[in-house]
Every structure is written in structure tokens, then in C-alpha cells.
Amino acid sequence: MKRLLPLLAILFCPLFASAQTPEKYRVYLGTGKNIYHTDLDLKDGTMTKASLAAEVANPSFIAIHPNNKFVYSVSEVNKGSIVAFAVDAKTGNLTQLNSQSAGGSGPCHLVVDPTGKAVLAANYGSGSCTSIPINADGSLGTPASVHQHKGKSINPGNQQGPHAHSINLDKANKFAFCADLGIDKVVVYRFDAEKATLTPNDPPAFTTPAGSGPRHFAFHPDGKSAYINGEINMTLIVCDYDGAKGVLTQKQVLSTLPKDETRKKGSTAEVVVHPSGKFVYVSNRDPYNTIAVFAIDAKTGAVSAVGHEARGIKTPRNFAIEPTGQYMLVGNQGGKSVISFRIDQATGLLTPTGSSVEVGSPVCVRFMSIAK
Numbered sequence: 001m002k003r004l005l006p007l008l009a010i011l012f013c014p015l016f017a018s019a020q021t022p023e024k025y026r027v028y029l030g031t032g033k034n035i036y037h038t039d040l041d042l043k044d045g046t047m048t049k050a051s052l053a054a055e056v057a058n059p060s061f062i063a064i065h066p067n068n069k070f071v072y073s074v075s076e077v078n079k080g081s082i083v084a085f086a087v088d089a090k091t092g093n094l095t096q097l098n099s100q101s102a103g104g105s106g107p108c109h110l111v112v113d114p115t116g117k118a119v120l121a122a123n124y125g126s127g128s129c130t131s132i133p134i135n136a137d138g139s140l141g142t143p144a145s146v147h148q149h150k151g152k153s154i155n156p157g158n159q160q161g162p163h164a165h166s167i168n169l170d171k172a173n174k175f176a177f178c179a180d181l182g183i184d185k186v187v188v189y190r191f192d193a194e195k196a197t198l199t200p201n202d203p204p205a206f207t208t209p210a211g212s213g214p215r216h217f218a219f220h221p222d223g224k225s226a227y228i229n230g231e232i233n234m235t236l237i238v239c240d241y242d243g244a245k246g247v248l249t250q251k252q253v254l255s256t257l258p259k260d261e262t263r264k265k266g267s268t269a270e271v272v273v274h275p276s277g278k279f280v281y282v283s284n285r286d287p288y289n290t291i292a293v294f295a296i297d298a299k300t301g302a303v304s305a306v307g308h309e310a311r312g313i314k315t316p317r318n319f320a321i322e323p324t325g326q327y328m329l330v331g332n333q334g335g336k337s338v339i340s341f342r343i344d345q346a347t348g349l350l351t352p353t354g355s356s357v358e359v360g361s362p363v364c365v366r367f368m369s370i371a372k
Contacts, residue, residue, distance in 0.1 A: 022369060025322050026092050027329065028053060029338060030062040030073060030364030035085075037092045038338070038357050040367070045327045045340040045353035054094035056083055061318075061364045063112045063119065068368050070138035072110060072119050075099070080107035082121055082132060084140045087368075097139040103130030103146035109166040109216075113173055118144070118196035120167045122178055127162025129178045129187070133196035145198040151183040154211045155232055158182060165231070166216045171223030175201060175246035179214040181231055186214055188246050206248035208237055216270050221277045225301050229256070229271040229282045234263070236271065236282050236294065238303050252303055256282045256292040259305075269317045275325040279306070279348035283316035283330070291316060291330065291341075293348050309350040312339045320365040327353070331362035338362050 022042060029036040029050060036050040059073035071085045071094055080102035085094035106125025112134070113120065119132045119140065127149045133141040149162035163182035169175070169191060176189040176198055185205040189198040208214045213232030219241070220226070226248055228237040238252035256268055270283045273296075280303060282292045290313060293306040315334025321327070321343070328341045328350060338357050341350040 021324070024370060026368040026370050028062055028064065028071060028366045028368060029331070029359055029362050030059045030366075031359060032058055032060065032361035032363065035059050035062060035071070035073060035094060036359050039370070040322060040327065040329065040340070042322070042324060042326060044355075045342055046355040047329075047338070047340060047357045050338070050357045050359045051092070053092060054085055054096065056096070059083070061109045062366050063110050064366055064368050065112050065134070065138065066114060066116045070097075070134075072112060072140075074102065074107035074110055074121060076106055076108055080105050080123055080125070082107065082110060082119055082140060084134075084138055086138055097137070100132055100140040101143060103143045104128035104148075111168060113169055113191070113193050115173065115193045117193045120169070120176055120191075120198070122164040122167040124163050124165055124181075127164050127180060127182055129164050129167050129176075129189075129198065131191070131196050131198045141196075144196040147187075147189070147198060147200070149178075149180050149183060149185075149187060151185070153182065153184040155213065158232075159184070159211070159213065165214070168217045168219070170219060170241070170243060170246070172243055174243070177217050177226070177248075179217045179228060181213040181215055184208045184210055184212055184214065186217065186228060186248065188248075190246065201246045203247065206239070209233070209235070209253060212237065215268065218271045218273045218280070220273055220296070220301075221275065225251075227271050227273060227280050229268040231267045231269065234266055234268050234284065236280065236292070236303065238301075240301070251301070254294070254303060254305060256284050257288065258308060261288075270319055272319060272321055274321060274343070274348065275323060276345070281319070281328070281348075283319055284308075285315050285317065286334065289313045289315065291319065291328070291350060293350070295348060306348055309341065311352050312356070317363045318365055320367065322367050329365045331365050333361050333363050336360050336362075338365065
């Protein structure tokens with residue numbers, strides 16, 4: 001019997017592996033009006049026709065609870081709110097549970113902490129951030145923390161006051177990072193998941209280059225590096241991260257445009273790290289309409305430009321990579337579609353799969369595992 005065990009392990013291991021690998025993901029799409037969903041087939045990167053999941057005013061960004069039973073969205077209006085939904089596991093449709101004040105105006109980004117106990121949101125209009133506890137039934141409690149940012153920077157247009165643009169948590173779930181475009185800072189908070197509270201860190205912020213306009217933020221899978229896209233000056237800011245203190249240290253600043261490109265008006269929107277940790281991507285909006293591809297050196301962490309993908313892309317406000325790392329979905333806010341790309345695992349470069357779905361003004365792409 002002992003001799004048979006290794007043979008059985010070899011024979012049945014592929015079966016177990018295939019059972020654990022999903023065949024498709026449900027994809028929720030936040031738009032300028034309502035939330036939609038589609039299915040992504042991992043065999044070829046094709047998507048089903050987008051269907052209405054829930055009606056809600058300007059749900060530009062959404063976040064999924066780790067148990068896949070609940071979805072949360074901002075309602076990006078002047079008196080901003082955060083809305084909680086229950087998921088119909090069979091159909092993917094959403095039923096509203098309740099809503100709470102975002103603690104400020106114009107909420108534009110949110111995350112659910114990995115324990116599923118709190119929603120954290122960034123408010124662009126008022127330049128503030130908030131944390132809201134999640135009840136056992138998935139509904140939202142009253143905000144536990146609201147923090148108002150202060151200051152300004154050098155750009156006369158959108159840097160004459162704070163404009164919080166995103167909020168993210170580190171791998172240990174200890175610190176939250178709120179990128180504020182208006183003040184050229186990533187404001188850092190200590191996060192208590194049990195109390196769903198945010199408290200200012202010491203030091204309280206990481207300062208980005210003047211006029212960069214930090215918009216979105218992403219960690220490397222190893223939790224030791226972080227990446228920020230400068231919306232205004234179209235850059236990728238690379239940082240080392242001290243997880244014990246919640247401190248970021250600038251390492252590199254790279255342009256998101258090709259070397260021979262003459263800078264015109266334009267802005268970046270999103271930054272995403274590949275699940276393998278080998279690549280990082282940034283979206284360049286009009287007039288460039290590209291996804292910039294960068295490689296990450298596994299030994300040094302240094303980032304270098306690889307290339308740009310433009311095929312079918314129009315105003316890419318948001319994009320996302322599904323958890324297996326095979327495909328990227330790009331939301332064409334200006335093209336009213338979501339398009340699918342296959343990712344080259346060796347180079348990080350993108351190739352269109354030929355699949356796209358029509359949906360009005362897509363601005364957020366999020367993946368959910370589908371139970372078999």
C-alpha cells in the first residue's frame with residue numbers, strides 16, 4: 001500500500017488541481033449609471049453579454065466582500081453615499097440592503113478589508129476618507145471614522161484643495177493609504193479591523209513629486225513595494241514599503257509614455273500589479289489611449305518600461321487582471337465597451353482576444369469567483 005500512495009498522488013493530483021482552477025469569473029462593472037455583470041471564460045477570454053445587476057446612481061467604483069455574498073458601491077453624487085447589496089449567487093443580480101453616508105462629497109473609490117469587517121472609501125469632492133463597519137448581514141453600519149484632508153499643491157486647476165482619489169490596505173491589513181491628488185500626498189492611517197476605525201499614522205503621509213497628482217495605488221504581492229500613478233504628470237511612482245511602520249520611500253519615477261512621445265494634454269487613471277508580481281500596468285487616457293506595460297526585476301525590484309497597448313482602447317479609466325493572471329479587462333469609458341486581452345506571461349505584453357461587451361461608460365471592473 002505504501003508503494004501505491006506516491007503513484008496515486010501522481011495520478012490524481014492533476015484532477016485535484018483542475019477542480020480548484022475556476023473555469024470562469026463573474027465580472028461586475030461599475031458605470032456612470034447602474035451596475036452590470038458579465039461572465040469571463042478563462043478558456044479563451046471571451047465574455048457574455050452584459051446584464052443589469054442593480055440600478056444605482058453613478059456607481060463608478062465597486063468592491064466585493066471576501067465571502068462573495070455582498071457587493072458595495074459608491075454613489076458618486078454631491079452628497080455621496082456607500083451602498084450595500086446582497087448577491088444572488090445563481091443569477092449574479094444584486095439586491096440593495098441599505099446605504100450610508102460616505103462622510104463627504106463625491107466618493108470615487110472604495111475597498112472591503114480582507115476580513116470583511118469594514119468598507120473604506122475616498123471622497124474626491126470633499127477631500128476626505130471614511131471607514132464604515134459591515135454588519136453580519138452585509139449591511140452597513142454608521143461611519144466609524146471620517147478624516148478631512150487639508151492643503152493644496154502647485155497645479156492651479158485641481159490642486160487648490162484636497163481631492164482624495166483612492167484608498168487601499170496593505171497585505172497585513174494594518175495600514176490604509178489614501179492617495180490625495182489635490183495635495184500631492186498619500187495619507188497613511190492605522191487601521192483597526194475589529195473597530196473599523198482609521199487613525200492617523202506617524203509619519204502621517206508620503207509626499208509625491210510636486211504636481212504629480214497621485215490617483216491610484218497598488219501593492220506588489222510580496223507587500224514590500226508599492227506603485228502610485230501620477231494622474232497629472234503621467235508618471236509611475238515606485239516605492240519601497242516598511243510594513244512595520246507604514247512608511248513609503250520613493251525609489252523611482254517613470255514616465256508612462258514612450259520615450260519618443262511628445263507630451264500633450266493627458267492623464268493616467270489606473271495602476272495594477274500582475275498577480276505574479278512580474279509586471280505593473282498604468283492606463284493613459286485621451287489623447288494617448290494606451291495601457292503602459294512595465295517589468296519588475298525580481299531581484300532588485302527595479303521597474304523598466306516594456307511597451308504600450310492601444311488596440312481597441314478608448315479612455316481607459318479602469319482596468320483589472322483576473323486572479324489567475326491570464327487576462328486583462330479594460331473598461332473603455334469613452335468607447336462604451338469592456339475589452340479582453342490575453343497577457344503574455346513571459347513579457348507582460350497584451351494581445352486582444354477579440355472579445356468585448358457593450359456597456360455605457362464603464363469605469364470599474366471587479367472579479368468574483370463563481371461557486372460550482
